[in-house]
Structure formats: C-alpha cells, structure tokens
Amino acid sequence: MKQRLITAIIGQFHRPHGAGGHLAGWIMAHRASNRRRNQWTVSLLDVRPTDHILEIGFGPGLAIAHLTRHATHGTIYGIDHSAVMLRHATRRNAAAIRAHRVTLRQATAEHPPAPGQPLDAIVTINTFGMWPNPTATLTHLRTLLKPGGRIAITSQPRTPGATPETSAQAARDITRHLTEAGYTHTRAETLDLTPPAVCVLAIRP
Numbered sequence: 001m002k003q004r005l006i007t008a009i010i011g012q013f014h015r016p017h018g019a020g021g022h023l024a025g026w027i028m029a030h031r032a033s034n035r036r037r038n039q040w041t042v043s044l045l046d047v048r049p050t051d052h053i054l055e056i057g058f059g060p061g062l063a064i065a066h067l068t069r070h071a072t073h074g075t076i077y078g079i080d081h082s083a084v085m086l087r088h089a090t091r092r093n094a095a096a097i098r099a100h101r102v103t104l105r106q107a108t109a110e111h112p113p114a115p116g117q118p119l120d121a122i123v124t125i126n127t128f129g130m131w132p133n134p135t136a137t138l139t140h141l142r143t144l145l146k147p148g149g150r151i152a153i154t155s156q157p158r159t160p161g162a163t164p165e166t167s168a169q170a171a172r173d174i175t176r177h178l179t180e181a182g183y184t185h186t187r188a189e190t191l192d193l194t195p196p197a198v199c200v201l202a203i204r205p
C-alpha cells in the first residue's frame, strides 16, 4: 500500500495528470530548491537577446519565464508530454505567448515538433533521467541546433538517500550520453543543494 502510494506520487512528477498533477505542478513552482535550480540553469546557458531556445519538459514553466527575460528578441519553444503542465506553463507565461515570444506544445522529447528555425540552445531540467532512450533522443536533438549551438542538461537526483556522489554519477552519465550523441566541449557545473544539482553543458560541433 505504502509502496503503491510512493509510486503514484513519483509518477506525478514524471507525467503530471489529474488533480494530483495540478498539485505536483504547484509544488514544482513553489519549492525553493526547484526555483533555484531553474534560475541557475538558465544563468549557465549564457542566453543572448536574439537566441531561439527549446526547453524540454518545462513543467510549470519557471525556466521558460526566465528565458524570456534574457532572450528579449528571440523565440522560446517548450514541449512537455503532460497536458496539465501545458496548462500551468501557459498560464504562467501568458503575456509572452500572446506576444508570440513563447510557443508551448504538448509533445515528447523523443518526437519534438520541428521548431520554426535552427536553435541556439536546448535546455532540460530534471527530466533527463525519465527519457527512455537518452542517446538516441540527444542525437536527434543535435540536428535541431545550429553548429555551435549549446545544450544544458540539469539533474538533481530525487531518489531517497541520494548523496553528492549520486549527483556526480548523474553528471558522468549525462556527459557520456552527450559524447555518444556527438556533442563536444562538455563541462559540468554544480549547485550546492541537498543533494547537489549538476548541470552538464555541451556544444553541437
């Protein structure tokens, strides 16, 4: 019974749905560590005013909002496979959507809709561990980037008992998948949370 409840709660963060999904979205939007992790990741991406950027798994849309503050003359695309998260992120970014600066869609990382133009950057925060075929997905995403385009993948392990070593291992795993998928110049950054969040950045050559 307890295990079924834990599985159901975890599932709400993998693919929020129904009333529990709305609650998960509210928690993600208000939890201090989640807010810091989103802001930190966007700060690492070195966004330029004219950048066109895709976020995968935007959840309640915190990073989308940060991105619009930096890419003032670019376009922000976002996809998430949860209809509930699409509603939350749409509400949070309504003005930028009306201004055609943000386009959000319900879609998967594995089958993203083609963005309107080649991308300067792709970002994803606490979704990578949920992707069924990370190397294949990263290989396809690479084709959406301009040469020299950046990718940032952030992960803060949420498994019970996770330690700094769990985070370091996550960074090594992400780096390996990025390298196998043809990205270069990988580097890992760490945010001092409990456990630490790691962000691995890389370039499409």
Ligand SMILES: C[S@@+](CC[C@H](N)C(=O)[O-])C[C@H]1O[C@@H](n2cnc3c(N)ncnc32)[C@H](O)[C@@H]1O
Binding pocket: 013, 014, 015, 016, 028, 034, 038, 056, 057, 058, 059, 060, 061, 062, 079, 080, 081, 082, 085, 107, 108, 109, 110, 124, 125, 126, 127, 130, 131, 132
């Ligand atoms: C733990 S939440 C993180 C949300 C947001 N990135 C944040 O940090 O606040 C994971 C999000 O990724 C989405 N997601 C997970 N796997 C996905 C996939 N394969 N394709 C698209 N979205 C996915 C979920 O629906 C959920 O909104």
